[in-house]
Amino acid sequence: MKKNKNNLKPEEIRVRFAPSPTGPLHIGGARTSLFNYLFARKNKGKFILRIEDTDKERSELKWVQEIIDELKWLSIKWDEGPDIDGQFGPYKQSQRLAIYEKYLKKLLDENKAYYCFCPEEELEAKRQEQMTRGKAPKYDGTCLKLSKEEVQKNLAEGKLSVIRFKIKNTKVKFEDLIRGKIEFDTGLLGDVVIAKDLNSPLFHFAVVVDDFEMKISHVIRGEEHLSNTPRQILIQEALGFNRPIYAHLPLMLNPDRSKLSKRHGDTALKDYHLKGYLPEALVNFMVLLGWNPGTEREIFSLSQLEKEFSIEKTQKAGAIFNIQRLDFLNGFYIREKSIEKLTELCIPYLIDAKLIEKKNTEYIISETGEEVSLKTLEKIIRAYSQRLKKLSEIVELTDFFFKDKLNYDKNLLKWSNMQDKDIKEALLLCDKILSQIDSSAGNWNI
């Protein structure tokens, strides 16, 4: 076990989850936020939700709302965020532009950043050319040679520009909580674009500024950011910020080991929510993808994890998203539910499927208008509770209770080499026997 070298007091421990609201909350993002949340709780620190909405074209309010709703559904709570003010707000980057501008100007003034006017096509051509020569694609510094006057003239003319940060040629070393010592040669890196203009900061820059301003002590994020870290460290150093402690989580993978993507299944947390996966199951499943306590225990509630989680025991290699295991866990948590609770959870699915509808405080069967009591619904659901892997399955499992005409495959009734007439005979016999049971006397059991 790697030892956690920080000697921070609990009140100095601050972590964040910083999603971009450009789409539904990704299951990988949900896991990152879980790990951050658990780390904060375990260490009695603070967990911050920050919305990275600097991309004006792609960011939408509805996605901000979905992020908030889905995290709440998982019972992940933050101490500061867009909806909970703290002393380091605002917590949406779009509301922090003045802060970025201040630091952008500072870098420009100190000659640590510069305006670049190179047209996109030209850059692309150079990149291609470098790649074919077997070199790492890297900005060649053309605009670095521009004089102050030329820059002013270009800006005055309204020539398209971006702001680049000067990457110095050095070796950046840092300690990752999960991976240990990591070293990069920044000579291979080109000068990064940190803003489109003074009011439009870009990812690498905004992250560094916000993490500093919000006094983030630990940056816990996906492995895809590992290679971005040296750049961000250089920006931090240029701005005179102190360095947070990093921890890069292994990625969630498709069955073919590529980065988790939509073509292999659902990637939005909400899809799982809608299909009837329980938050308890998702939390348990996500935490086990890359973490385990070193014991043989596999079932954990969120509150238990808040006590037992330890980031040092996180895996280094990516983990395949194994839906069968999620299904197993979900079935397990479904079976843990009381029948009253399970019925409450299943009813919306029956209503959605137009099998039943709610009328005042009662339920009626849509097809016949017949009333169906909550007690009856509970009985129906109890009969199938053990084979339910996800709540949505209740529809296909119980629809015959709510339908007059059944639609089924007659081969299901066929045993061995029965003929159709044998089946009919058996069915009639069954009907005869069953109709002799006095249902009003309560002689039916499950």
Added chain:
RNA sequence: GGCCCUAUCGUCUAGUCUGGUCUAGGACAUCAGAUUCUCAAUCUGGUAACACCGGUUCAAAUCCGGUUGGGGCCA
């Protein structure tokens, strides 16, 4: 392509730091059996892995070097 990360059953993993207790443990999936009016659930059992090569050592899954595979970033 360059750089960085990474490697134990099909999958998630324990074990690796601190070499011997590992004929490698658990869970999911799978197979068989028990139970059962069906399907499940449950219980019992089985199949199944240290990527490869070399080195260090009395002894390597564990330490070192390399190779190969996988992933990420650079767009």
